[in-house]
Amino acid sequence: MIRPRWEWSLVDAEGQAAPAAPSPVFTTQYDAEQWLGEQWRELAATGVAVVRLLHDGTQATPSIELPAP
Template identity: 40%
Template sequence: MAWSWRFIDAGGELMKDEDGADAGSTVEFPTQSDAESWIGEHWRQLSESGVHSVTLYEDGREVYGPMSLEPPE
């Protein structure tokens, strides 16, 4: 099993990387816990680079999301 994130911009569109693939999809994690730990460590940098929300996938199946990366007010 492989876990990955998809990044969504403020307009609700899937973000693409420079190769045209869904941004985030090329970084895979062996477990859900690893994926969630990674997003917990990197959400600020992602948000600052234009990622508005993320959705978690397991082997191409949507698990949950979108989850906002906007800081709490």
């Protein structure tokens, strides 16, 4: 059985891939969202401005702008 893959696309203020470490891959949307809830401050501090939740490589939710630290 192939499990769905959820991961975050991390983007900087210029619209490029952020220099932060890549998002882990999750098997549920809930786990991915919980991780973001725990990590968003650290991500924003490392230059991440926008996050996009991807489901098997396709954007699954609207983009989320992270507030500046």
